[in-house]
Amino acid sequence: MMDDQMDPILNIINISKDFVFHHQEGIRIKVLDDFSMRFFPGQATVLTGPSGSGKSTLLKMIYAGYQIPEGKILIRHKKEWVDMAKALPSLVYEIRQHTIGYVSQFLRVLPRVSALDTVIEPLIARRMETGKAEQKGRQILERLRIPENLWHLSATTFSGGEQQRINLARGFVAPYPLLLLDEPTASLDPANRKTVMDLIREAVQDGSCVIGIFHNRSDQKELADRVIDMSPNMTSQPSSQALEV
Amino acid sequence: MSHTYNFAYLDEQSKKMIRRSVLKAMAIPGFQVPFGGREMPLPYGWGTGGIQLTASLLGKEDVLKVIDQGSDDTVNAVSIKDFFRKTAGIRITENTPEATLIQTRHRIPETPLKQGQIMVYQVPIPEPLQFIEPRRPETLKMHAFEEYGAMYVKLYEDISKHDRIVTAFDYPALVHGRYIMSPSPIPKFDNPKLHQSPAIHIFGAGREKRIYAVPPYTDVISLDFEDYPFELETWEESCAICGSGTSFLDEIITDDKGSRLFVCSDTEYCRKNGKKEA
Amino acid sequence: MTYMPGEKPYPLLSVRNLSKFYGKTMGCHEISFELGKGEVIGIVGESGSGKSTLLKCIAGRLTTTNGSIFFNSSYGFIDLCRTDEMLLRKIIRSETGFVTQNSVEGLRMTVSAGGNIGERLMAGGMRHYGQIRKIARQWLETVEIDAKRMDDLPSTFSGGMQQRLQIAANLVTDPRIILMDEPTSGLDVSVQARLIDVLRKLVARLSLSMILVTHDLAVARLLSHRLYVMKDGRIVESGLSDQILDDPREPYTQLLVSSILKP
Numbered sequence: 001m002m003d004d005q006m007d008p009i010l011n012i013i014n015i016s017k018d019f020v021f022h023h024q025e026g027i028r029i030k031v032l033d034d035f036s037m038r039f040f041p042g043q044a045t046v047l048t049g050p051s052g053s054g055k056s057t058l059l060k061m062i063y064a065g066y067q068i069p070e071g072k073i074l075i076r077h078k079k080e081w082v083d084m085a086k087a088l089p090s091l092v093y094e095i096r097q098h099t100i101g102y103v104s105q106f107l108r109v110l111p112r113v114s115a116l117d118t119v120i121e122p123l124i125a126r127r128m129e130t131g132k133a134e135q136k137g138r139q140i141l142e143r144l145r146i147p148e149n150l151w152h153l154s155a156t157t158f159s160g161g162e163q164q165r166i167n168l169a170r171g172f173v174a175p176y177p178l179l180l181l182d183e184p185t186a187s188l189d190p191a192n193r194k195t196v197m198d199l200i201r202e203a204v205q206d207g208s209c210v211i212g213i214f215h216n217r218s219d220q221k222e223l224a225d226r227v228i229d230m231s232p233n234m235t236s237q238p239s240s241q242a243l244e245v
Numbered sequence: 246m247s248h249t250y251n252f253a254y255l256d257e258q259s260k261k262m263i264r265r266s267v268l269k270a271m272a273i274p275g276f277q278v279p280f281g282g283r284e285m286p287l288p289y290g291w292g293t294g295g296i297q298l299t300a301s302l303l304g305k306e307d308v309l310k311v312i313d314q315g316s317d318d319t320v321n322a323v324s325i326k327d328f329f330r331k332t333a334g335i336r337i338t339e340n341t342p343e344a345t346l347i348q349t350r351h352r353i354p355e356t357p358l359k360q361g362q363i364m365v366y367q368v369p370i371p372e373p374l375q376f377i378e379p380r381r382p383e384t385l386k387m388h389a390f391e392e393y394g395a396m397y398v399k400l401y402e403d404i405s406k407h408d409r410i411v412t413a414f415d416y417p418a419l420v421h422g423r424y425i426m427s428p429s430p431i432p433k434f435d436n437p438k439l440h441q442s443p444a445i446h447i448f449g450a451g452r453e454k455r456i457y458a459v460p461p462y463t464d465v466i467s468l469d470f471e472d473y474p475f476e477l478e479t480w481e482e483s484c485a486i487c488g489s490g491t492s493f494l495d496e497i498i499t500d501d502k503g504s505r506l507f508v509c510s511d512t513e514y515c516r517k518n519g520k521k522e523a
Numbered sequence: 524m525t526y527m528p529g530e531k532p533y534p535l536l537s538v539r540n541l542s543k544f545y546g547k548t549m550g551c552h553e554i555s556f557e558l559g560k561g562e563v564i565g566i567v568g569e570s571g572s573g574k575s576t577l578l579k580c581i582a583g584r585l586t587t588t589n590g591s592i593f594f595n596s597s598y599g600f601i602d603l604c605r606t607d608e609m610l611l612r613k614i615i616r617s618e619t620g621f622v623t624q625n626s627v628e629g630l631r632m633t634v635s636a637g638g639n640i641g642e643r644l645m646a647g648g649m650r651h652y653g654q655i656r657k658i659a660r661q662w663l664e665t666v667e668i669d670a671k672r673m674d675d676l677p678s679t680f681s682g683g684m685q686q687r688l689q690i691a692a693n694l695v696t697d698p699r700i701i702l703m704d705e706p707t708s709g710l711d712v713s714v715q716a717r718l719i720d721v722l723r724k725l726v727a728r729l730s731l732s733m734i735l736v737t738h739d740l741a742v743a744r745l746l747s748h749r750l751y752v753m754k755d756g757r758i759v760e761s762g763l764s765d766q767i768l769d770d771p772r773e774p775y776t777q778l779l780v781s782s783i784l785k786p
Contacts, residue, residue, distance in 0.1 A: 022774035023781065064763060066770040089749050089763050090559055110745070112720045124727075377631070390609045392616075394646025398631070398638045401645065404652055405635055405674045470652040 007076065009178055009209045010039040010062065015071030017057055031057045037228065041177065044200070044210045046220045049230030055213045058230070059180045063102045064092045075099060075178065097125050101176030105183050107167040109155045115166050116141065116151045122174040140169045143195055161187050172199045179203055181212035185219055197222060253300040253333040259283050263301035267447060270458035275420030277371050282454040292350060293451025295367035296325060299348045302363060303329070308336045310344035315352040315510035339513050353435040355492045355514040358444035360461065366429040371450040371457065373417040373427040393425050396468065404473055418467045426457055434478045434493045439465040482507040487519035534595065535560050535700055535732050541590035543580050550576035551756045558700070561730040565747030565764065567737060573756035574736045575704055581734065582621040582702050583611055595699070617647060620693030620701035624708055626685035630677045636663065636688055637673040643696045662691040666721050683714035687721060700732045707742055722746060740783055744768050752776045
């Protein structure tokens with residue numbers, strides 16, 4: 001629910017992004033053009049649009065996983081505004097630990113790390129006591145129907161769907177004020193898809209701002225408080241709407 | 246045509262050069278001073294360093310004693326005495342308190358030394374770090390910067406292999422709280438004799454061309470660990486000849502059946518002590 | 524790493540305009556960067572990029588031609604290029620660590636594993652054999668070497684074990700920064716995985732600051748927070764590790780990233 005009096009948690013101001021492929025004849029692809037938007041706590045936003053319209057790119061830029069050459073991406077971190085475009089790397093890492101969570105489509109698996117340890121890593125990074133962290137990890141692994149006999153194994157041998165659920169477990173095990181989800185329900189069966197939608201809804205109810213990409217229309221409808229269509233010609237926002245800080 | 250030598254064989258310029266090195270060595274206790282070693286009429290490994298020192302330090306009034314493994318009458322000791330008898334004509338003795346200069350290989354006499362006596366040691370390998378760090382430029386820096394961790398590593402390795410520090414001779418010692426030196430292959434039994442000794446101790450390595458020294462009344466502390474302190478050798482037996490229970494004993498196999506005798510390594514001390522007992 | 528946004532933390536290491544020339548041949552040129560406490564920097568590039576040269580300059584193993592290396596040591600924020608040799612050796616021995624590519628250079632091969640780890644302790648004045656052994660045993664466990672091998676010579680160890688022994692021998696004095704030169708090169712993949720895991724855990728547990736030189740981008744991504752890409756002795760691009768690897772801007776970086784074969 002959007003309260004106009006409430007402060008936004010994320011304020012994107014006039015960002016553009018293009019990619020230059022130097023070794024492919026210098027092709028230049030412009031993915032975002034002068035994009036601005038505000039996002040609020042407790043709000044679920046769905047990004048729609050065709051492939052190549054910049055949905056994943058936008059999420060990655062918010063996370064500072066892509067470089068931000070123009071504009072500002074202001075995130076409210078520990079009661080202060082931080083521009084992800086200019087923040088020092090150590091601050092970016094801190095923000096990723098405490099403020100912005102990101103579930104991508106890829107899980108980077110390490111051969112000697114158990115599934116449980118992979119899932120609770122964000123809690124350990126927040127200095128939670130190991131026993132308590134493991135308990136939370138087990139709860140969410142159960143919820144996502146990962147068999148208990150797999151918890152101590154490394155996820156390198158898991159199926160694609162299992163790996164995706166480990167990824168999701170890791171994304172939801174710790175609360176984040178801002179949660180970025182890139183196709184979280186892809187390759188999930190109906191039961192697990194419902195669980196993930198429940199997890200997202202719970203996060204929103206707890207006050208998280210969720211920005212997600214879903215290719216499934218019913219997921220989009222079910223979740224969104226707001227839909228942003230990233231198709232070309234639809235993404236420009238007048239800059240007067242952006243909050244200047 | 247007989248060949249006439251300069252007094253004690255070496256030319257005066259060489260002696261001056263060696264004396265300068267000795268002075269520097271005395272001024273920096275335990276520090277290895279490089280010197281321009283001269284060609285001597287015996288090969289390396291036979292005491293060329295010791296002989297050059299003796300040759301430079303001898304004066305006409307000096308009384309020389311030479312021992313080899315504690316004994317006055319081994320081939321080595323006798324040859325060196327002959328050499329100086331021929332080239333310097335100075336008085337030779339076996340009586341320790343009477344000698345003004347004692348050249349030695351591998352032992353310090355049992356009879357305590359007095360102020361005014363000079364001990365000259367024959368040294369094969371002057372560098373205590375040699376086997377841990379073979380690179381000379383690196384050991385130079387280690388000595389210069391007092392980086393002696395590696396020296397303790399050697400002792401650590403001993404204990405880890407044999408449950409005790411097995412280095413029995415050439416036992417490294419810290420001189421005047423600053424430089425670690427190798428006291429030449431004397432048994433560790435003799436190390437305490439260097440500590441606060443009234444005599445002058447000078448060490449000469451002919452092949453490596455280095456001289457170092459311990460001036461009188463200098464601290465010489467053998468290295469050890471807190472939980473593995475420095476210990477002297479002891480024997481259950483006493484000397485079979487003189488009955489001494491306090492001197493360093495050599496073990497001598499007397500027949501093919503393995504019978505053995507323990508006798509003082511310092512033959513002169515043994516003789517005197519035997520007379521006393523009698 | 525807690526500080527207000529915008530406030531710059533006092534760096535652990537500040538390299539300013541560093542150059543190393545061999546006569547007219549350039550090793551590295553005009554290198555500047557900073558490293559904070561608990562940060563891991565990866566320096567990547569191909570052979571001849573100058574990355575190992577740069578690392579050796581920072582480790583004090585090569586004299587520099589130009590520039591400064593400021594290090595936040597226990598003696599203050601000093602320029603290692605202008606510090607007298609005795610103090611420099613002391614600082615390098617107790618406050619920095621250097622793990623070489625070739626273990627023969629980084630270990631005493633004729634000294635036991637325990638002796639190698641204990642050397643820095645003994646150099647620092649520790650004189651209790653039992654205590655030295657206890658600490659050595661703990662570190663062997665930390666780097667996952669069986670403590671029973673404490674008295675074995677490193678020449679009997681596998682390549683990966685030798686590397687882990689080097690790490691233990693360097694970390695025993697709790698250095699502020701550790702420099703690693705191609706630590707996984709020449710190791711079998713399974714052995715690499717173990718080494719990387721040990722390093723990961725150490726970085727997390729000890730808030731270790733590290734500079735890691737590698738040509739392996741996967742290792743760089745796994746371990747480092749930030750990357751510097753070097754070519755022909757210069758830095759061509761730098762930034763957050765995932766940014767550099769997922770969104771390379773410079774032509775050379777793009778070439779490097781796209782050249783990796785994915786199994």
